[in-house]
């Protein structure tokens with residue numbers, strides 16, 4: 153990235169209220185057929201426009217065409233039955249009714265490539281595209297076929313690699329894998345989770361990122377966070393192995409979180425997307441609060457590797473709040489950028 157401290161968002165952004173009910177996960181579409189197709193294209197353009205106006209440097213689709221960051225990708229795969237639902241505990245935290253794996257999984261055709269091409273045509277800015285990570289995918293499903301989390305994750309990694317290669321060919325600059333499950337299943341992450349992620353990025357020439365957070369600002373997550381104690385040291389369990397991996401960028405939750413900032417030292421050498429916007433509150437950060445978080449992170453990340461971002465996706469927020477938070481992110485990053493340039 154040519155610009156110092158390029159800003160981006162972690163993932164989803166709120167959708168317009170005319171396409172889906174706002175401030176809700178898995179919100180059903182309000183349109184059908186061609187109207188839905190057109191509506192998704194319009195939402196994509198609006199979302200890009202909001203990011204550009206807020207001064208975001210690395211833009212995304214804001215997941216405007218997806219109902220959910222994991223489910224929508226899985227819906228496009230063979231081997232998963234969405235009618236056959238089972239209750240599972242997602243990330244050992246909350247119960248949800250999820251689809252079942254009933255046979256060998258495969259990707260009959262590309263999932264997001266058309267949307268990626270459309271976004272590429274709309275902007276010259278660098279684009280980051282998010283995909284679910286293999287471990288987070290298996291954690292959002294009931295597996296009645298492979299009967300092995302590792303095996304299913306490996307199959308998903310191969311599928312994700314096919315999709316990622318097509319996204320790269322469509323002109324995507326950074327492909328990000330969302331792995332909130334990395335913050336829960338530490339032994340599995342170290343045993344096979346990071347290896348599965350490396351399978352998903354195999355042969356890619358574009359930059360790659362992994363987003364590891366404490367989840368959307370929904371009640372199940374905020375309740376869980378209250379049980380984690382004074383210091384959140386989860387990242388410590390997986391950072392040493394992640395530092396050794398082929399992933400280029402690590403996206404983290406740092407604003408209003410109890411993650412000790414010095415844990416970032418464990419991934420020294422990697423680019424770090426530092427979450428400087430809290431997505432679990434409607435309070436808009438001041439630019440100075442954003443700057444303060446970035447300055448703290450700069451003790452452990454070289455300036456040319458620091459990417460100011462949001463803690464997580466913003467789908468549970470209103471568009472008004474999300475846009476104000478994006479502007480705060482840009483303004484806060486600008487403060488620190490100026491400080492760094494004046495020092496030179």
Ligand SMILES: [Zn+2]
Pocket residue numbers: 162332363364365366367368463464465
């Ligand atoms: Zn997240």
